[in-house]
Amino acid sequence: MSTNGANGHIYAEDELYRKLAPDRKEIRILCLEQDNRLDRFVQNGTVAETPPTPSELIFRWEYISLSDRIVPHYDAISYSWGGDEAKAIGRTIVVNGRSLTIPKNAHEALSAVCLRHGHYRVWIDAVCIDQEDKHERNNQVSYMGDVFSKATRVCIWFGEDNSVAEPALGSVRTLLETMDPTLPDRLKTPHSGSNKSPPLSTDPRKLSTYSGWPSVYSLYANRWFTRAWVIQEVALAKQALCYQGNYPSAVDFDEVALVATYLYERRHLLPKNPKKSAQTGFENAATILTLRRHRSQKLASLLRVVYTFNCEDPHDMVYSILGLRHRSAQKPDSIHRVIPIYEEPVVEVYAKATKAAISETRSLGILKHAHSLRPFHRKRGEPDDFPSWALRMDLRGHYHINPISYRSFRFNANEFLSLVLWPNDSSRVLRVQGVLVDTIIDVSDCMRWKQAGDSSSSGWNDTLTAAAVLHETYSWAREALPAWTAKDFARKFSMTCAAGQDATGRSLHDGKEHASRLFHGFWSTANVPTSSDAPPQDDGYASETGSVHSMKSQASRASSTTRSIDVKDFDTDLAADNPDATYALSAMMKGGHHRTVYITERGALGLGTDNVQVGDVVVILFGGTVPFVLRPQAHYWHFVGDCYVEEIMHGEYIRTLNKQNRLEQAKQWFKIR
Structure with missing residues (x-):
């Protein structure tokens, strides 16, 4: 039997989510149906300000393999899932002729990116991964880095604009041009053979007269900047474009991050006293920009970076950064490999990740952070079955204590004696020689x-x-x-x-x-x-x-x-x-x-x-x-x-x-x- 889709296409009456082939790194792509594309809303060469209604988000599936030498074009969407309230409010889209209820924030992101800004072939996690299939979720997460690195573009959706004056995204562009009018043109040639960001030739006197600080701060206080998954989503992107509210054009993420880097370095001198949430946004955006320049990292470094970000699922404090590891470390035969398994207890995930970081670097350096990633005071009666040496990635915030030797040099108390680990030990035991x-x-x-x-x-x-x-x-x-x-x-x-x-x-x-x-x-x-x-x-x-x-x-x-x-x-x-x-x-x-x-x-x-x-x-x-x-x-x-x-x-x-x-x-x- 078959049914007619919205545009007369014939769809088989099988399950909406057919099984993917993990050995081919197969993924689903949402393709916007022809009648729902942007040219329907163009009047006299101008895109209509009122976006289409929810019922007009109509897609069909396309299945592609990330293992193919040439991967078909698609854009990946990076957004914030939002809190429980946003997830509880369902919105309907149509895929392959079937209605599908998705979280409100995912619906807003699809509406903005596909309908308002004309990206017709997209990947978005809330829809393209069968969230009810744990086995599929584990497999898809294991090659999430490929999903974003092989996308033509990554489209960042900051959500609706809550600033009361100048549009937040526009205020960053205005501030950037105030700081250095030549920078947007210089950023059009990414990297330019260098791993360093273009310098800002900024006259502080120009900034003292700028009036859009509240809008700038509101952008960097956006929840998106605290989400751990965005680290690799943007760091691995060929090009990352930012969208927000009704602001008519995209702003390159490198521009947003370069402004953030400048502001973070001068955060104690900024006018209007930015809130802690905005300062966190400065820092996290600057961190992502650094990782865009240095994309291949050891797990120990990534575990320290992700600690200033948040995840709804504590497993993702580890899984969200695996795509940025050296490729050799995540190969199937690597002894340092971390395999996403959401059914595993969090304590097991963190212990395995800490031990993998130790074995990969052949160093106990990460243990300098083990105590730093612990609460000031444990609640009475709270179980503490976490190994004392494992990083507690489920705790939020910055280090409350600086590790010994935390900057530009190393001590050598061990006199170059190599790490000796007891072989085949329990994941929750660290047995070392000394x-x-x-x-x-x-x-x-x-x-x-x-x-x-x-x-x-x-x-x-x-x-x-x-x-x-x-x-x-x-x-x-x-x-x-x-x-x-x-x-x-x-x-x-x-x-x-x-x-x-x-x-x-x-x-x-x-x-x-x-x-x-x-x-x-x-x-x-x-x-x-x-x-x-x-x-x-x-x-x-x-x-x-x-x-x-x-x-x-x-x-x-x-x-x-x-x-x-x-x-x-x-x-x-x-x-x-x-x-x-x-x-x-x-x-x-x-x-x-x-x-x-x-x-x-x-x-x-x-x-x-x-x-x-x-x-x-x-x-x-x-x-x-x-x-x-x-x-x-x-x-x-x-x-x-x-x-x-x-x-x-x-x-x-x-x-x-x-x-x-x-x-x-x-x-x-x-x-x-």
């Missing part, structure tokens, strides 16, 4: 202050708060380790709180100039007695016999008068523009934020995460460039976080063990859960 260094016997209170850019940050007062917290922590540590001279201990304390790097990520271990500036800056903001008979102590790891208890017993009479730094009038010092003091406080605020200072059994001073406890141990795990803190449990170890101990950051401890022919004896397996 050495136990020391045991923590005392821990400070957590050092907290507001960072620049925090919504409630007041800038100057927060610097004073940080200075007071650092003073209090210094006093506590000086009390515990009195044998050091005041200057020696102030140098070590400032280096430890800064985690060996300044606020820009420059290493303070390379040469003496910057380390000296850090110390003198910290010293200049404090009033410290300089008389002390206590000599500088040897590093706590220079011998096996050194301990904090023996060091305390060697303290001189004068040490009791030099153990505390009294904060001077910071207002006077810093207001006088003391660059070294500013340099030191910035570095220590960046490195020490939401961390604790701890003291070990051998008398070392360290910087750990906010959850460090007495009895935890400092370890060097092979494949990890920084030391880590573990907590002993009955039959396994609990991962606490990364840490900084000045004396062991560049392989000193491993070299000492080697020199003493004790490295093989010291090696052990750590079963971390």
